[in-house]
Amino acid sequence: MGPTMTSPLVDPILHWYDEHARDLPWRRPEASPWSVLVSEFMLQQTPVVRVLPIHEAWLTRWPTPAALAAEASGEAVRAWGRLGYPRRALRLHAAATAITEEHGGEVPSEYDDLLALPGVGDYTAAAVAAFAYGRRQVVLDTNVRRVLARTVSGVEFPSRSVTRAERDLAADLLPADPPTAATWSVAVMELGALVCTADRPRCGGCPVAAACAWQAAGAPAYDGPPRPVQTYAGTDRQCRGRLLAVLRDTPGAVTRDRLDAAWDDVPQRERALASLLADGLVVRHDDGRYALP
DNA sequence: GACTCGTGGGA
DNA sequence: TTCCCAAGAGT
Structure with missing residues (x-):
């Protein structure tokens, strides 16, 4: 094709x-x-x-x-x-x-x-x-991937990573006219965002439900490898978020004890602060205080 | 490829 | 409440 x-x-x-x-x-x-x-x-x-x-x-x-x-x-x-x-x-x-x-x-x-x-x-x-x-580009985001997985491949969710076959399929579907191709790309994304959603898809309002391979197959449940659950509470990411929030909400620099008050677990707090410094999201001034860059 | 990296809203 | 996740990128 x-x-x-x-x-x-x-x-x-x-x-x-x-x-x-x-x-x-x-x-x-x-x-x-x-x-x-x-x-x-x-x-x-x-x-x-x-x-x-x-x-x-x-x-x-x-x-x-x-x-x-x-x-x-x-x-x-x-x-x-x-x-x-x-x-x-x-x-x-x-x-x-x-x-x-x-x-x-x-x-x-x-x-x-x-x-x-x-x-x-x-x-x-x-x-x-x-x-x-308005360039003619293959725009492959999570929405597009999900729509194509369902309508064309007949599965509820795409694979973890983008496959060659998937990219080829998206390229084949892309309209030849550049402006139309751009509109098509945003249209598929919008369909995925509003109708062909990850959970509780609104197939009753889908313009291509009659042509959908997943619907034709009886909307079989996903049977691929389990997707990793995204934990957050107690993670380094949450700790980083707390520390950065202190700096965001304070004009200028803050003393170290302000950061210490934001998270109890000392080793984790140290690790998080070090990673923020390494990322360049936080800087340490000569006077020992911390600030946004 | 597998991990890491924030946040908050909805069911 | 608990769980799932929302137009990814960099290492």
Whole structure:
């Protein structure tokens, strides 16, 4: 199958998207490539509803990559708030710096240039090229993978990692016309986010339920290897979050005892602080106090 | 490939 | 309450 091959999936999903797409700031015609890039960083592993207010605040405060690059990286971490995975804030600041210094302040439009930016992997590079610049790119995120796993492969969930067959399939389905390909990509993602969800999919409202291999097979339950449960309470990640929250919520530097008060387990606290310092999310001043970079 | 890295909302 | 997880990237 090639890009000229018609699929029973494409047209219904494009039509569904036309009627059901959410009005998100980074999807509007006037949205800048920078707005799209910021949204993609924030949306990595984070729900849309939580990204919306932070994204708006960022674009107001830093309307261009150069504006963000001119600030201390710690301001990016502080403005990241409680979105989670704060290293993304640091990487987005680094990406803004690279864009300013190496791309004349303009977000690159080429996949390879995007991929070279800090914090930008295959998904984000493809998404920005497609959604900000209308390029024809295979955009393979968790939503797309789940939709294709069900509709085409007839299984409830995709494999743990992306397979060659999966990428080939996505490439085959991609419409030949670049703008249509970009719309198709965002449409499949939206279908996965709103209808073909991980749990309790709303198959009654699905535009391709009649063509879905998983439905045709009787919606068999997932029988692959068990997915690792994501623990959090008591982990280093939670400890790091607590320590960083102290710094985020305090202007300037804090004394060591402020951090010590945030977590009881001493070895774990030491380990977490060391990792935050190693990540560059926290700096230690000459006077022994700690602060955002 | 397997791990690590935050957070909070919904069922 | 407990569990699952939400537009990934880097090591």
